[in-house]
Amino acid sequence: xxxxxxxxxxxxxxxxxxxxxxxxxxxxxxxxxxxxxxxxxxxxxxxxxxxxxxxxxxxxxxxxxxxxxxxxxxxxxxxxxxxxxxxxxxxxxxxxxxxxxxxxxxxxxxxxxxxxxxxxxxxxxxxxxxxxxxxxxxxxxxxxxxxxxxxxxxxxxxxxxxxxxxxxxxxxxxxxxx
Numbered sequence: 534x535x536x537x538x539x540x541x542x543x544x545x546x547x548x549x550x551x552x553x554x555x556x557x558x559x560x561x562x563x564x565x566x567x568x569x570x571x572x573x574x575x576x577x578x579x580x581x582x583x584x585x586x587x588x589x590x591x592x593x594x595x596x597x598x599x600x601x602x603x604x605x606x607x608x609x610x611x612x613x614x615x616x617x618x619x620x621x622x623x624x625x626x627x628x629x630x631x632x633x634x635x636x637x638x639x640x641x642x643x644x645x646x647x648x649x650x651x652x653x654x655x656x657x658x659x660x661x662x663x664x665x666x667x668x669x670x671x672x673x674x675x676x677x678x679x680x681x682x683x684x685x686x687x688x689x690x691x692x693x694x695x696x697x698x699x700x701x702x703x704x705x706x707x708x709x710x711x
Contacts (some may be wrong), residue, residue: 551587551605555579555612561698562628572681573628576620580613630679632707637675640688646708650677662683676702 558579573581582605590698591602620626634646647657657675664685665678673691676684676699686699695703703709 534543537599538617539601544601544604547601547604548608550585551608552612555609557584558583559629560618563631571656574620575631576613576616580609583609605700607653633702633705634677634684634707635706637669637672638671639674640672642669646677651710652677657683673701674699676706678702 548636559575563575587602587605587609591599591606612682616629619629620629634650636643636646636650636652642654642657644654647654648677660668661669661675664683666685666687669688671687672685673688673695674684674686676686678684682700686695
């Protein structure tokens with residue numbers, strides 16, 4: 534019966550370690566490059582990896598009980614829910630999410646921003662070509678979004694002003710002022 538319930542005294546430590554591992558993974562991924570995430574938020578990636586590890590370990594490890602795995606799993610899902618809610622507050626969101634980066638402004642590549650983001654010039658140019666952009670001078674802005682995708686704003690798409698959503702991205706962008 535120990536395979537089912539394990540050691541009850543041990544479950545508090547399991548929940549504590551699971552919460553600490555979640556926080557550690559969140560911090561480590563926040564310091565890493567966003568291309569690791571490939572369209573996931575950091576907290577979603579951490580939760581998915583952790584859930585997979587817990588489910589896999591609980592299923593196959595003879596020395597880990599179901600209840601131990603379940604407590605760790607429920608703790609991680611609860612942590613994900615709490616962190617998701619805290620992301621609604623800008624000061625906390627700055628801790629969990631990457632800020633928008635402006636990689637190209639008015640046809641000029643911002644090489645320092647590419648370096649910060651871990652994006653090579655070749656990566657950027659390939660992405661632009663895939664989007665039908667064949668001259669850098671045709672680009673007003675390239676925004677590297679929080680989830681790792683690119684938003685390409687062409688000069689030809691803009692009239693006299695910059696649309697509100699682009700303005701919002703530029704306002705929130707790290708190391709950029711209009």
